[in-house]
Amino acid sequence: MAMSLPMSSEATPGHFRFIGLRRLAKLLFGTPLNAALTLLFGALLVVTVPPMLRWLVIDAVLFDPDPNACRAATGACWSFIYAKSGQLLFGIYPFDERWRPAIVCLLILALLGWSVRPASWTSRLLALWVAAFALIFWLMGGGFGLAEVPTSSWGGLPVTLILTVVAIGIAFPVGILLALARRSTLPAVRVGAVVLIESVRGLPLLSILFVASIMMPLFLPEALLPDKFVRALVALTIFAAAYLAEVIRGGLQAIPNGQYEAAAALGLPFWHTQRLVILPQAIRVVIPALANTIIVMIKNTSLVLVIGLFDLISSGKAALADPEWPSPAAETFLFIGAIFFALSFSFARFADFLERRGPAAH
Amino acid sequence: MLTSVSAIRHVPSLPMTNDPTAVEMVGVNKWYGTFHVLKNIDLTIQRGEKLVICGPSGSGKSTMIRCINRLEEHQQGRIVVDGIELTGDLKKINEIRRDVGMVFQHFNLFPHLTVLENLTLAPIWVRKMRRKEAEQVAMHYLDRVKIPDQAHKCPGQLSGGQQQRVAIARSLCMSPKIMLFDEPTSALDPEMVKEVLDTMVSLAEEGMTMLCVSHEMGFARQVADRVVFMDQGEIVEINTPAEFFSSPHHERSKLFLAQILH
Ligand SMILES: Nc1ncnc2c1ncn2[C@@H]1O[C@H](COP(=O)(O)OP(=O)(O)OP(=O)(O)O)[C@@H](O)[C@H]1O
Ligand SMILES: [Mg+2]
Numbered sequence: 339m340a341m342s343l344p345m346s347s348e349a350t351p352g353h354f355r356f357i358g359l360r361r362l363a364k365l366l367f368g369t370p371l372n373a374a375l376t377l378l379f380g381a382l383l384v385v386t387v388p389p390m391l392r393w394l395v396i397d398a399v400l401f402d403p404d405p406n407a408c409r410a411a412t413g414a415c416w417s418f419i420y421a422k423s424g425q426l427l428f429g430i431y432p433f434d435e436r437w438r439p440a441i442v443c444l445l446i447l448a449l450l451g452w453s454v455r456p457a458s459w460t461s462r463l464l465a466l467w468v469a470a471f472a473l474i475f476w477l478m479g480g481g482f483g484l485a486e487v488p489t490s491s492w493g494g495l496p497v498t499l500i501l502t503v504v505a506i507g508i509a510f511p512v513g514i515l516l517a518l519a520r521r522s523t524l525p526a527v528r529v530g531a532v533v534l535i536e537s538v539r540g541l542p543l544l545s546i547l548f549v550a551s552i553m554m555p556l557f558l559p560e561a562l563l564p565d566k567f568v569r570a571l572v573a574l575t576i577f578a579a580a581y582l583a584e585v586i587r588g589g590l591q592a593i594p595n596g597q598y599e600a601a602a603a604l605g606l607p608f609w610h611t612q613r614l615v616i617l618p619q620a621i622r623v624v625i626p627a628l629a630n631t632i633i634v635m636i637k638n639t640s641l642v643l644v645i646g647l648f649d650l651i652s653s654g655k656a657a658l659a660d661p662e663w664p665s666p667a668a669e670t671f672l673f674i675g676a677i678f679f680a681l682s683f684s685f686a687r688f689a690d691f692l693e694r695r696g697p698a699a700h
Numbered sequence: 701m702l703t704s705v706s707a708i709r710h711v712p713s714l715p716m717t718n719d720p721t722a723v724e725m726v727g728v729n730k731w732y733g734t735f736h737v738l739k740n741i742d743l744t745i746q747r748g749e750k751l752v753i754c755g756p757s758g759s760g761k762s763t764m765i766r767c768i769n770r771l772e773e774h775q776q777g778r779i780v781v782d783g784i785e786l787t788g789d790l791k792k793i794n795e796i797r798r799d800v801g802m803v804f805q806h807f808n809l810f811p812h813l814t815v816l817e818n819l820t821l822a823p824i825w826v827r828k829m830r831r832k833e834a835e836q837v838a839m840h841y842l843d844r845v846k847i848p849d850q851a852h853k854c855p856g857q858l859s860g861g862q863q864q865r866v867a868i869a870r871s872l873c874m875s876p877k878i879m880l881f882d883e884p885t886s887a888l889d890p891e892m893v894k895e896v897l898d899t900m901v902s903l904a905e906e907g908m909t910m911l912c913v914s915h916e917m918g919f920a921r922q923v924a925d926r927v928v929f930m931d932q933g934e935i936v937e938i939n940t941p942a943e944f945f946s947s948p949h950h951e952r953s954k955l956f957l958a959q960i961l962h
Contacts, residue, residue: 596806599771600808601810602769603769603797603801603871604874605874606826615810619810622812
């Protein structure tokens with residue numbers, strides 16, 4: 339409020355605060371409508387905030403590891419989150435091996451943090467991710483000296499992170515190819531892209547996941563059938579790719595013909611033209627829509643629970659089933675929600691950063 | 701169709717090749733659907749020659765010069781550029797495009813790249829030049845078009861005249877043998893036309909082979925060896941600039957000149 343006023347040299351702090359208060363009062367009660375709204379929201383806050391605070395903090399059990407403390411308390415049971423954090427984060431992964439998914443999570447988060455720096459956008463970054471994922475699948479699955487853990491025992495945050503990063507990481511380039519294919523002058527290529535995109539967009543993600551998990555085993559022999567985790571990954575990737583393709587195609591349509599002509603006149607071949615001239619501009623145009631699609635996909639990964647993979651939400655439900663504890667569902671889902679929020683919000687900030695950087699549009 | 705053909709100026713043969721012909725078009729025809737846009741175009745351009753092409757709007761001037769670097773495909777006839785015949789062969793097309801620069805009416809700079817990056821893009825990716833070297837070449841040509849201080853700006857931050865000079869420099873960085881200009885000054889404010897024309901004049905003085913679609917009579921008089929007048933998809937008259945502007949041979953030329961001169 340007061341901060342928006344220009345600071346003049348004569349303005350004493352007191353004078354300044356006075357003007358600030360006057361402004362605030364005018365803002366809140368300036369018109370009858372404003373005054374009514376102010377009173378309404380004030381009343382709403384008075385009614386809701388104290389009980390919320392009581393539940394969240396004052397009457398809550400914060401650290402007491404005894405489940406009975408939670409039974410007695412009227413507030414939130416945060417000690418459950420604390421006591422069950424391992425199970426919430428890593429699901430049914432074998433207890434003694436939890437250090438492995440823990441390293442995997444840290445590794446993925448560290449790499450994500452590293453990858454947002456423009457300075458690290460080199461071809462080496464891609465190699466780094468590929469190497470990291472070889473390491474990640476070894477750590478999660480075992481073999482070569484580590485105890486084997488089948489994907490059916492994977493769970494929690496690492497599953498969410500792996501599904502998100504791999505599905506989107508592969509779907510993005512596939513989406514670009516699909517978008518280009520859909521604009522191709524070769525009829526076969528164009529029709530193929532249209533059929534794929536439209537059939538994927540026409541189906542709910544749930545049904546695609548069911549096809550991957552239930553129907554594929556019916557017509558593929560056991561030996562050829564990929565692991566359920568891989569099938570879910572492929573389903574998520576195809577789904578994301580179809581949506582990303584349409585967003586990117588929108589960007590491609592915004593590029594004037596003159597850009598293609600200038601690139602052609604310089605002798606740039608097709609793929610160079612796309613990579614160096616067209617796509618950088620097309621993608622910048624659609625950053626907000628891309629970010630939107632990707633954020634939806636981050637949260638869509640939790641749908642894999644319907645085919646029996648244990649992502650964060652399934653781990654939460656499993657933890658709640660422990661009869662020793664009362665089942666503090668609200669607290670658990672707030673915790674899981676906070677993790678999803680942190681992931682999605684960080685990505686939104688990153689997209690915002692991408693949108694701002696770079697040369698001013700013409 | 702040709703009512704007048706001027707004497708072809710003697711061009712010193714260039715050391716790289718003995719063939720004095722830069723571009724040869726023989727019986728070129730093109731249709732857009734049923735619309736006959738180019739009709740029996742015959743035109744031979746010698747190395748070092750400067751041609752100015754003019755004619756009413758829609759007469760096919762752009763289409764004709766865009767056929768030379770295959771931005772448009774012709775359906776009949778032969779086009780040979782720098783000894784290579786234009787066919788559907790993509791490799792040959794790109795080979796020709798590397799050696800034929802083109803400057804557009806609306807500049808068509810790459811807005812997401814800096815001026816310097818606009819200039820180095822094709823040398824690095826098409827000519828496989830090292831970045832350092834490409835930047836040196838780019839700075840040399842920016843110097844020549846008199847805007848070395850704008851190298852690190854984005855195209856959107858430059859005036860129209862500056863953008864067009866960047867576009868010319870971008871073409872020159874590929875060391876083209878032939879330059880095509882499609883109304884390079886007609887999208888510019890009047891006060892910026894001169895700076896672009898000056899650049900083109902100096903390029904002409906250095907012996908570049910140039911085809912310019914332009915209605916700038918002063919420029920045509922100063923540098924053109926021949927003026928090509930087109931109307932309704934045909935080459936109606938080819939003449940020296942002096943004769944074309946003072947006593948054109950063809951009725952349609954007279955009509956056109958009367959319109960642009962008044
Ligand atoms: N892609 C296209 N499809 C159909 N017709 C076209 C196409 N491009 C150009 N034409 C038509 O071909 C004719 C010649 O066009 P062109 O652009 O070569 O004319 P121009 O002489 O350059 O005219 P201007 O001075 O207006 O630039 C015009 O009548 C135009 O409408
Ligand atoms: Mg034109």
